Amino acid sequence: MLKIILSEMHHSLVVTKLGWTQWMFFYFMVAGTRSLVTVYQPPVLTTALGHDVMMPCRLNLSHDEKMVTLPVLYWMYLTEDNTDNLRLWYPSEKYEGRVERLDKSRNTSNKSIVLKNVQWADSGKYLCKLSITTKRDKSFRRKGNETSLKVYDTMIFTAHNDSLLWCEVNVTPDPGFLLSIFLNGCKLQPADCAPGAVGAALPYVTLSKTVPLRIKGEYECQLHLNGDLITKSIFYYHSPVAEVDGDAERNGSLTCLTTASEPAVVVFPEPWLLYMALLLVPIVILLSLVTALLMYRC
Known part of the structure; x- marks a missing residue:
């Protein structure tokens, strides 16, 4: 009987200690909150x-x-x-x-x-x-x-010698700044690139990129900081009158930059003739069955 009483007292003491420990932990946790x-x-x-x-x-x-x-x-x-x-x-x-x-x-x-x-x-x-x-x-x-x-300055985005498109902007020195040029949503391979020229006494660096100007469309120069778009400028290019027949598109090549996370996507034309042929097959079969049924009745 004495052993049972001592065991129960020991168990109660352990539970009490555990309860006080949890209560103190809860108190300090709540107090910190x-x-x-x-x-x-x-x-x-x-x-x-x-x-x-x-x-x-x-x-x-x-x-x-x-x-x-x-x-x-x-x-x-x-x-x-x-x-x-x-x-x-x-x-x-x-x-x-x-x-x-x-x-x-x-x-x-x-x-x-x-x-x-x-x-x-x-x-x-x-x-x-x-x-x-x-x-x-x-x-x-x-x-x-x-x-x-x-801090960043006003972006300059203009044609140069009717064959090159030039984009330039001054920014606070920071490796996170990135300048890119897009054509109709496709990132272009620059013909020339200045990573960030800076003078000894200047508090900014100059980012500059140049791309060939051969294909008509909407060109967009974008400035990003660590992946976030900061500012942009748009330049619309229309082919000269002598090249309206498509020589500009044939002479120019659209080179897109892709990365491992952005694979190149090839767009094929819709096979409309195949769609029509597939639709005609059940129609021909149905007409053949109707014709055979009418001939059988006659």
Whole structure:
């Protein structure tokens, strides 16, 4: 009897310990969830030279987190050595008069700003930080994950010497930028390509591509950054009058670039004669049966 009682007490103690362990784990897990305070920033932004750009920064609080005072906003331009970071809000001299809050209400959790008249020198990394005071954690600071701002200039897409089509654009130095030319949706093999010429004192690189201009159709120059379309320009080419009879199409060859993930697709004409022949077979058989039936009755 004593062994049974001791066994039951030991079992109860083990269950109690296990229960306390689970309860403490649940408590800390919930406590961590309840104290969730984050600042959201997009990793990359692109904008055209001279345009305005909205730079998102949003404060996310868990539903039961209580703010004691309004958050103080810090927007910073990060230098490479982190020794001379510039303030955007409240702005340093470089950004004076060029920065505005998107939502001017102090009570909002949207701390995004608008940077006006973007220049090449504005390319770089930006950090949004907020000083926060809550009931649970008192005063602390949260920062986002940095936003990298990329700038591009107006794209030039024009014919050169009536035989070549030339596309050029200046962009912030970044290996993710890619320039491509398409004809009627087909990517063309460039006749010439500049991977990114840059001067010693220039804050941008020049991407350039040239393709032969022999086939009429819709040419499109596209600028991509890490696979995302940034901007494009369209050029419509019509064959000269002397080549309307089809000499231009016969003299020019459409060379498409394909990759392993984009296999070449060969389009064959529809076999309409075969379709008609297949439809005629059951009709002929039906007419033969009807004719034989009528002759049998007669």
